[in-house]
Amino acid sequence: MNSTDKGEKARGSEMEKGKVHIIVEIIEYIPHAVVSRTIIKKSTGNITVSSFAAGEELSQRYSAFDTYIQIIDGTADITIDGKKHKLKLGEGIIIPAHKSSSISAAEQFKMISTVIKSGYE
Numbered sequence: 425m426n427s428t429d430k431g432e433k434a435r436g437s438e439m440e441k442g443k444v445h446i447i448v449e450i451i452e453y454i455p456h457a458v459v460s461r462t463i464i465k466k467s468t469g470n471i472t473v474s475s476f477a478a479g480e481e482l483s484q485r486y487s488a489f490d491t492y493i494q495i496i497d498g499t500a501d502i503t504i505d506g507k508k509h510k511l512k513l514g515e516g517i518i519i520p521a522h523k524s525s526s527i528s529a530a531e532q533f534k535m536i537s538t539v540i541k542s543g544y545e
Contacts, residue, residue, distance in 0.1 A: 439463050448497050451475045453532050458482065469540040476500070476535075481528035491519040491539050498533030502526075 439445065439462070451461050451473050458480045463471040469489070473496070493502060494516035502509045503526045504519055511517060519525045527535075 437462065438465055447473060447536065448534055451534060453477055453534075456480070463536075467541070469538070469542075471539075472537045474535055474537060476527070476529035476533050478529055478532045482526060484524050484526045486522060486524055487519065487539065488521055489539050489541050490521050491525075491537060493517055493519060493527070494536045494538075496534045496536055498529075498531055500533045500535060501528045501530060503528075 439450070451459055453459075453475050455477050456479070458474060458476050460472050460474040463473060493500075493511070495511045495513055497513060499510060499512045502511055502517060502519070504517075505523045509517055
């Protein structure tokens with residue numbers, strides 16, 4: 425994933441605390457790219473917002489922790505252990521730890537990804 429952000433001090437740094445923001449406006453679409461911005465990053469987990477241009481994807485991967493995905497703009501295709509789910513604006517899904525998953529964009533979309541590292545399951 426690429427990381428771009430106007431005003432982000434260092435790659436992976438958190439957003440400014442105590443400042444109101446509109447989540448869908450903190451990240452832009454960039455043609456032919458997946459762009460991510462860290463909202464909160466701690467040793468116990470992280471929250472990231474990402475934008476996917478149409479046709480982009482994150483190929484098959486595994487995580488040691490459950491990951492919650494919520495769509496905040498557009499529609500996403502999320503495959504978990506071979507089962508495809510089409511999520512639209514406002515919908516979310518938990519990708520279980522240790523399961524294969526991939527995320528693809530038939531159309532552009534934005535999502536929030538939340539990982540909570542609560543022990544090794």
